[in-house]
């Protein structure tokens with residue numbers, strides 16, 4: 001039997017333009033896909049409007065193009081698929097695999113910080129409650145292609161986690177897993193800040209009865225204070241003039257070799273060289289300071 005053709009993706013949330021940290025994730029997932037002649041999809045995870053910045057989606061796509069990071073097919077916008085997410089929730093509620101919950105963050109904090117299934121048997125009905133997935137088969141570990149065996153603390157693995165919030169917004173873990181399944185993603189390559197969410201996503205795949213992708217988490221780029229660079233903490237966005245330099249910098253974060261002379265090349269030429277030289281085993285496991 002031949003192996004499934006590789007399908008990878010980059011799935012930014014439009015909370016701001018690309019910065020060095022998100023460029024590393026985009027580049028790592030692109031190179032990993034292209035070095036295996038795989039497809040590379042882009043999905044905009046725009047399901048949390050309060051955290052979004054106007055115009056960020058199109059800016060991110062423009063930036064990817066400026067870096068020569070061209071994707072396959074059309075971009076999937078999660079905000080166009082809310083009805084599909086709701087269908088799954090309704091189905092799980094119907095089967096009692098999910099339930100409504102009225103506990104606030106404050107209440108959970110007051111009772112020790114871990115949600116312990118308080119509302120499981122309350123039979124709450126109504127749209128103004130959060131929806132939690134009842135954990136039937138907790139996932140305590142998985143094999144990561146960079147980090148090896150990753151252990152997930154029991155408190156995270158066993159918690160009935162939220163798939164839809166009280167304010168009506170769909171949770172990241174729900175949308176990301178349903179779309180990775182829907183788009184036939186065979187390998188997820190993303191930043192290590194999301195490594196512990198993987199167990200919940202694997203739990204959703206199990207519930208769907210679908211084969212889960214493989215996971216590969218990339219080291220984070222930290223600022224001088226040791227904080228993750230993120231759009232929320234206003235990491236400086238990337239100006240297009242320095243694209244070649246930034247691609248080389250991102251390659252260094254990924255542990256890949258490059259040559260100073262590459263600066264004279266176009267982004268596409270740099271990417272072609274990087275695809276040819278891509279070595280998964282060279283990716284460092286430690287986060288690195290910017």
Ligand code: GLU
Pocket residue numbers: 010011012013045176189190191194
């Ligand atoms: N949308 C998430 C972010 O921008 C990434 C999701 C993922 O790659 O699984 O942080």
